[in-house]
Amino acid sequence: MTQKQSAKEPVLDAFERVVIERGERAATLEAVAVEAGVSKGGLLYHFGSKKDLVDGVIERISASATDYSDLLRASPEGVVSTFIRTSVTAGTDFDNSYIALTRLAQSGIYPEARAALARIETEWFDLVESEVGDPGVARLVLLVSDGLYYSSALFPDATTRTDAGSLDEVIAVVADLVRARRG
Template sequence: MSSRDRILDAYADLLAEEGERFATINAVAARAGVSKGGVLYHFPSKDQLAAAVCERLAVLAAEDAQVMRTAAEGPARYYVRSSHYAGTPLDRVLVAVSRLRQAGDARAWAAIEAAAEEWLTILHEAIGDLDTARAVKLIGDGLYYNALHRALGGQPAPSAADEGLLAVIDRMIASAAGS
């Protein structure tokens, strides 16, 4: 892993764990195992670190969107099944960018909204009904929110999606297709 990637990982982890105020250049350097000068070589300012982590979210969300589009089980089932915080790179960066958003960073807001809009667009295209797509997305978002807070609280998250909930998703999609 490159120094640049280690620095971005350290920054994202600090944002997620401690918040924007505590994700200082010195703290990032210590977490990444590089000097402050090493951080500043790659990212001359904390603002550039924030921009880079938002860009990383865009890349990881686009990769996830592509997997979602081509999932054998279909986008809706994929979205619900993958709506569990698992500490993946996408999970960690999403939490980090959410912390930037809480601190008022407009780029963070835009990055999160762009990802959410792409996931909703995929669901809408697959289901054919915007209201049903929104309902599926909100179910997945609620699962993710719950799983994230369980993980942050040290409680293990369920490893598999609730099959009963997936059956409800299937009925919603069938109903939308029949209307």
């Protein structure tokens, strides 16, 4: 069983790369097999269809999102601070899965991709809201996070937007907002 699971991972990695680099339409079974360096039969052994690949990405990111939520809960710095500091792309496996799933959701072909992203965002919202105690501030934090992620993904050389000092300023503004809303 472990061997089968580990053999699936390079195929999912290849699928994500093709979706990210060339788009959903280009992510044919043939293209994924070539990218993964396996035969089409080898790919079909693990994933019988493109939808199975999408489901594999959803399963993968759901597990990663659970781990991330656990990290947020356990962070000594607090949920909001850690959430904001980690809202930049870093080329991690999670980033690749998230970007691929976003592109699949945008295609309109895979409503399950959109639903998975919505579940993840709801979990993050709930964690942030539990710390700040205000749904409006929680929504703002999620939107700030989205902006940081977008900015770091599209403008990786503009580090002044996402450096530690800039993030400290954003976190301080959120803390001020929470105090003001509570007062």
